[in-house]
Amino acid sequence: MGITSDLRDDGIRVVTVDYPPVNALPVRGWFDLAAALDEAGADLDTHVVVLRAEGKGFNAGVDIKEMQHTDGFDALIGANRGCHAAFKAVYECAVPVIAAVNGFCLGGGVGLVGNADTIVASEDAYFGVPEVDRGALGAATHLARLVPPHLLRTLYFTGRNIPATDLVGHGSVLEVVPRDRLDEAALAVAAEIAAKDTRVIRMAKEAINGIDPVDVNRSYRFEQGFTMELNLAGVADEHRDRFAGTEKARSE
Template sequence: MDETVTARRNGAAPRNIRVDADGPVAVITIDAPAKLNAMGRTFWPEMRDALASLEADGHTRAVIVTGAGEKAFSAGGDIAGFAQLDTVQAKRDFQRECMRTFAAVEECSLPVIAAVNGYAMGGGCELTLACDIVVAAENAVFGMPEAAVGLVPGFGVLRAPSVIGRHWTKLMVFAGERVDAETALRIGLVQKVVPAAELLATARALAERIAAQAPLAIAAGKGLVNRGVDRGEFDHSTAALTTLQGSADVGEGIRAFTEKRPPVFRGR
């Protein structure tokens, strides 16, 4: 049995995520509540490994993804960590790592339900777009604010138009518009909104309903629904993000973020 499956059975936790199983339903928890469950560098391979292990274990029929604590599903990528990507190749490799992970969620043969507690910002919002169904607490807030530090959400700009439409995507990406749970339900980003105290129970009940169906049918259905999603677009998104990450504006945006001041962008 591999490390991730062993971890979920004996209670050991991966570094950036925790995986727990109860019958046919597994819960993947982004486990960094002190940082609002920000996605550290280890998050990306750990998420892929966890999904691959759950697919292969012969027990799991549905997966729930949530965040530790009550404040956030995930505040997104570790912005300060972006500054450590000091070469073009490092920036490109990081973007590919992120894209591979979002694609792994989309392409996992198991249904993946996002249970969104609190903030789902940046990469956290993008992760919900990669999931199959989204259940949100009434206090959930969604946003893609990357432009504030000179970036765009590389996966979000590709996937959000098919989920919420081009104009809502532009509003969220261009203006950093934050969307509350009820608005997210109205525009199709979320499928169910429930009181925060009922979030995990609701997500689990839904996961158990799905898990009771024929697993081959669910896998085939997911594949067919997603068939129209073009994987080739990842390349031009990766190229655009790599260029942006090398710009002076991104350096200024990251410094301003860490120094807690407004950025001064110069368009270069």
């Protein structure tokens, strides 16, 4: 359980997230994922990264129950900083990152894949940002990299999910395959990249990041500022209590 990182002989590094039951990452998990991606990029033997997950779904965001069972704001601040570090590590990884998405990809999961370079998904995969239902904001920055502007607003305000098959049409998901072929499909794309001169690929990654029209690291931190306002107003706590089932415990 946790974050594992394995370098294959062909230069493909496979980073796996495994936090049962739903891959909702605790604070430590986000920072560990960031560290694994930073280390992958710093290793010149790594030509490309495949980011994948074990279990029923790719990622269910932050561990809200951890947040609600921690006194004060330490867990909230930790989750904010941890998510920022992990999303940034995906985006700034010195080599391309291929996200292999199975099942649900929600909240923080969208933050990860939205900053990835290529997305391959299973037939059962779907994406969503339910932040407004949790009294929080965030990951609109990354959802905006998956869908057009008006669809972004609709998905964000309603909390609706969108299936991976729809994202193929928008060009953000490369392909959708049966669940038992997901790893194979992601590794196939990774092998194409790994076979290139890694010195050129590393410069290409830096160059493409340099021409992005939006500074994703800064825009996400801007979003997080509104989350902190909702927390200070007590709004976010009400929503998280309902989600985590801690209302009764807090009122006694």
